Amino acid sequence: MNHWIILPILLPALVAPMLVLAVRHDVVLARIFSVASTVLLLALAVGLLVTASAGEPQVYALGHWPPPFGIVLVLDRLSALMLLLTALLALWVLLFAIDGADVRGRHFHALFQLQLMGINGAFLTGDLFNLFVFFEVLLIASYGLMVHGGGAARLRAGVQYVAVNLVGSSLFLIAVGLIYGVTGTLNMADLAAKVPMVPPGDQALLQTGALLLLLVFAVKAALVPVQFWLPGTYALAPAPVAALFAIMTKVGAYAILRVHGLIFGEGMGEAAHLVQDWLLPAALVTLATGMTGVLAARSLGQMVSFAVIGSMGTVMIPVALYTHQTLAAGLYYLVHSTLAAGALFLLVGLVAERRSGLGDRLVVAPAFAQSGLIAAFFFLAALAMAGLPPLSGFVGKLLILDAVRDGEAAAWIWTCILVTSFLAIIGFARGGSTLFWKSAAQEGRLGMEQGADSGALSFVAVGGLLAGLLLWTALAGQVTPYLEATAGQLLDRGGYVDTVLETPGKVIEEKGHGAH
Amino acid sequence: MELLVASAVGIMTAAGVYLVLRARTFPVVLGLALMTYAVNVFLFAMGRLTVNLPPVLTADAAGYTDPLPQALVLTAIVISFGMTAVVVVMALRAYLESDTDHVDLAPSEPVEKADRP
Numbered sequence: 001m002n003h004w005i006i007l008p009i010l011l012p013a014l015v016a017p018m019l020v021l022a023v024r025h026d027v028v029l030a031r032i033f034s035v036a037s038t039v040l041l042l043a044l045a046v047g048l049l050v051t052a053s054a055g056e057p058q059v060y061a062l063g064h065w066p067p068p069f070g071i072v073l074v075l076d077r078l079s080a081l082m083l084l085l086t087a088l089l090a091l092w093v094l095l096f097a098i099d100g101a102d103v104r105g106r107h108f109h110a111l112f113q114l115q116l117m118g119i120n121g122a123f124l125t126g127d128l129f130n131l132f133v134f135f136e137v138l139l140i141a142s143y144g145l146m147v148h149g150g151g152a153a154r155l156r157a158g159v160q161y162v163a164v165n166l167v168g169s170s171l172f173l174i175a176v177g178l179i180y181g182v183t184g185t186l187n188m189a190d191l192a193a194k195v196p197m198v199p200p201g202d203q204a205l206l207q208t209g210a211l212l213l214l215l216v217f218a219v220k221a222a223l224v225p226v227q228f229w230l231p232g233t234y235a236l237a238p239a240p241v242a243a244l245f246a247i248m249t250k251v252g253a254y255a256i257l258r259v260h261g262l263i264f265g266e267g268m269g270e271a272a273h274l275v276q277d278w279l280l281p282a283a284l285v286t287l288a289t290g291m292t293g294v295l296a297a298r299s300l301g302q303m304v305s306f307a308v309i310g311s312m313g314t315v316m317i318p319v320a321l322y323t324h325q326t327l328a329a330g331l332y333y334l335v336h337s338t339l340a341a342g343a344l345f346l347l348v349g350l351v352a353e354r355r356s357g358l359g360d361r362l363v364v365a366p367a368f369a370q371s372g373l374i375a376a377f378f379f380l381a382a383l384a385m386a387g388l389p390p391l392s393g394f395v396g397k398l399l400i401l402d403a404v405r406d407g408e409a410a411a412w413i414w415t416c417i418l419v420t421s422f423l424a425i426i427g428f429a430r431g432g433s434t435l436f437w438k439s440a441a442q443e444g445r446l447g448m449e450q451g452a453d454s455g456a457l458s459f460v461a462v463g464g465l466l467a468g469l470l471l472w473t474a475l476a477g478q479v480t481p482y483l484e485a486t487a488g489q490l491l492d493r494g495g496y497v498d499t500v501l502e503t504p505g506k507v508i509e510e511k512g513h514g515a516h
Numbered sequence: 517m518e519l520l521v522a523s524a525v526g527i528m529t530a531a532g533v534y535l536v537l538r539a540r541t542f543p544v545v546l547g548l549a550l551m552t553y554a555v556n557v558f559l560f561a562m563g564r565l566t567v568n569l570p571p572v573l574t575a576d577a578a579g580y581t582d583p584l585p586q587a588l589v590l591t592a593i594v595i596s597f598g599m600t601a602v603v604v605v606m607a608l609r610a611y612l613e614s615d616t617d618h619v620d621l622a623p624s625e626p627v628e629k630a631d632r633p
Contacts, residue, residue: 129588136595143602152614159541159610160619162603166548167536169599173555173592180585181562 002051005060005075007044008083009124011037012117019110031098034109038094041116042087045080052080053482057489057499059126067126067500068190074126074500077486078331082123082254085335086247088468089342090116096346096461097240104149104238111148115141115244122251126500128179128186131255132172135220139165142248145241146233157236164219164229172216178209189500192262192493196269203270210264214275217259220252223316224286227309231293234308235301239349242301246341249308250334253315261322262493279320280409284416287313291420294427300351300360303431304344307385310420311337317413318400325403327487328480333396336472340384340393343465347378350458351435356447362434366442375436377462382428384469387421392473397421521561528554541607541617548603552596559589 015037023029051058057076061067094112102108118138125131143165147158180186182202183194198206215226222230230249234242256279264274290310297303315337318330352360354368380391387393397417404413472479489495528550535547563582571583611617 129591133591133595136599140598140602143606147606147609150609150613152610155606155610155613156616156618159603159606162599162606163536163544163548163619166596166599166603167551169595170548170551170555173559176588177555177559177562177585180588181564 001060001064002058002075003060004044004048004051005058005073005124006062008041008048008087008120009073009117011040011044012113012120016110016113016117019113020107024107024110027103030109031102034112035091035094035098037113038087038091038116041120042084042091045084045087048075049080049084051075052077053485057496059500068185068187071130072126072187072189072500073124074188074496075124076496077482077489078254078257079123081331081335081482081486082250083120085250085338086116086119086123089247089338089465090244092461092464092468093240093243093342093346095464096243096349096458099455099457099461101149101238101240101349105147107144108148111141111144112244114138115145117141119247119251123254126188128176128188128191128259131259132169132176135172135251136169138248138251139169142241142245145244146237148238148241154236154238157232161229161233168216168219171212175209175212175216178205178212182206182209187500188259188262189497192268192497193501195263195271196267198269198271200270207271207274210260210271210274211278213259214256214278217252217255218282220249221256221316222249222252222286222309222312223282224289224313225282227286227289227312230309231302231305234305234345235299239346239352242304242348243342243345246308246338246345249312250315250338253312253319253334256316257319257327257490261319261490262496265322265493266491267493276320276322279316283313283316283320284412285313286310286316287416287420289313291423291427294424295430297427297431298362300362300431300435301345301348303362303427304341304348304385307344307424307428308337308341310424311341311385313420314397314400314417317417318403321404321407321409322491323403323407324484324487324491326400327490328483329396329399329403331483331486332392332399332476332479336384336392336396336469339465339468339472340381343377343381343462343469344385346458346462346465347374347381350374350462351378353449354446356449358446359449362431364434364438364442366444366446367439368446369448371436371439373459375432377459377466378432378436380466380469381462382432384466386424386428388425390473392469392476395473395476517565517567521557521565525554525558525561528557539619541611541619544619545600545603545607549596549600552592552600556589556592556596559585559592561585 019030052075057074060073062071115138118134118141121134125134143162146161147155182198182205183191185191219226234245260275264271266272287310290306290313293306294303297306315330315334318326348360358365384391384393387397404410532547532551535543563585566581569579569581570577571581573580
């Protein structure tokens with residue numbers, strides 16, 4: 001068994017209590033530990049990516065209990081990619097946060113590490129109930145991070161966020177209960193083996209469970225009609241936290257990809273293709289809603305939040321179609337949209353703290369400190385988010401358009417993506433010209449927000465994320481084979497089931513022979 | 517027994533949903549608590565309703581009760597208990613800071629009036 005697989009969960013789980021118990025009074029030490037842990041996570045993720053790209057999914061049986069009796073972690077190409085993306089985003093966001101934002105409330109670093117633990121666990125687990133537990137871990141940490149720094153409006157948005165997610169958790173448990181009641185198992189591979197054999201009499205219960213799960217994951221992924229919580233939450237969260245939350249919506253997309261692709265996908269008897277009919281229209285409406293919201297936004301934070309909703313719609317179109325080509329294109333776009341959203345949220349923070357009394361509201365006002373550099377960064381990030389050449393947003397949308405060309409819904413998807421890209425361009429152009437261009441003609445100068453002390457490190461963080469976008473564009477050709485192999489692995493359901501249900505048993509047998 | 521458990525789950529869920537939709541912090545907290553109770557009973561029932569049976573399969577036992585949902589319920593209880601505590605604390609802070617216990621962001625207070633630190 002490859003013990004490296006569990007380290008992305010263990011490392012933050014060990015660092016977080018140490019940050020609370022041992023170094024809570026020493027900001028410098030806490031920053032050092034937090035950054036060191038995140039750098040290690042990044043190294044681990046790179047190592048696991050190399051391991052995963054060697055071939056078959058790898059199984060880690062906790063406590064050496066053979067699946068389906070024990071809980072398993074499964075490392076395959078998709079989870080390795082998501083781990084690397086999380087660690088990369090987290091590192092830049094953390095660099096931004098240690099530039100002043102982390103001392104505006106308590107326990108930022110501990111919560112940050114717990115959040116990473118939850119996200120990594122959700123990407124690695126191969127068990128449905130364990131997925132629920134890791135969802136709760138990442139949610140509890142996110143409640144704390146969301147209200148970091150306080151303020152009346154932020155706290156009220158936080159309570160709303162908690163209430164929505166608690167209802168979501170209840171639905172998750174009901175869905176898990178239904179699925180367990182029908183199949184008698186919660187191991188994903190075992191479920192994939194048992195779902196085709198569910199008798200017709202139990203299909204109604206099973207499919208209700210599957211659709212409830214879709215609803216829960218859709219809340220996380222901010223799909224219409226359950227996207228309403230996102231703009232209020234993300235626009236009011238502190239900038240580094242909102243940037244980290246860019247990966248949280250992807251956790252929802254990942255869960256749909258994993259659970260509904262594997263368990264309720266092709267060849268699963270009556271439950272096959274259960275969610276496809278719902279998912280594609282939902283994705284298209286999400287895309288349209290999000291990008292229309294970009295046009296209507298009254299603050300920069302709202303604008304970026306709606307852009308995140310729109311990009312989730314784009315991510316979910318390939319997931320709904322679930323073919324080899326579309327999945328590869330979708331994964332490319334998923335990585336891009338996470339980095340772009342992260343960079344944009346960090347920029348919102350930089351703008352807001354430089355406009356004393358105005359924050360990130362989209363009103364014409366005098367110029368503010370370093371507006372030239374911020375404008376240049378915003379221009380790049382907005383180009384990427386709207387999907388204009390030459391950045392990765394353009395490449396990603398092009399790949400998706402090309403992949404869906406021969407499908408039935410091609411006309412709908414093409415229209416939707418092209419029109420919404422245009423809306424996004426208008427929206428971001430309006431935002432950018434209001435904040436940066438028109439301000440140049442104004443008299444006077446805006447002061448910094450009280451307590452704002454961000455320096456060069458914030459710009460390094462934003463620059464790092466933008467460099468990641470540039471790299472992702474430049475390396476589009478090189479990463480395509482990996483993404484296509486990932487898509488192939490996702491479609492090879494039999495291979496996944498065989499690997500998970502058989503490998504640990506073989507290991508035990510070999511050990512037994514060795515002892516004789 | 518089936519009718520009793522099923523109606524208990526149904527009534528608790530209905531009451532929970534109603535209270536959550538009241539959109540004031542105190543009813544919302546109570547509603548969320550009721551919903552988690554309903555979910556716990558529901559999860560428990562998914563291991564099938566049996567009386568006086570051991571949780572393990574032995575040679576002389578007439579049957580067994582499924583222990584796994586009971587373990588799941590235990591985890592769910594712990595998590596929902598912690599969550600209730602979190603939401604109570606956050607609701608209290610939000611009430612003290614903003615002098616209103618509405619959970620929804622009322623339209624009279626536009627989002628952009630947020631005081632960003």
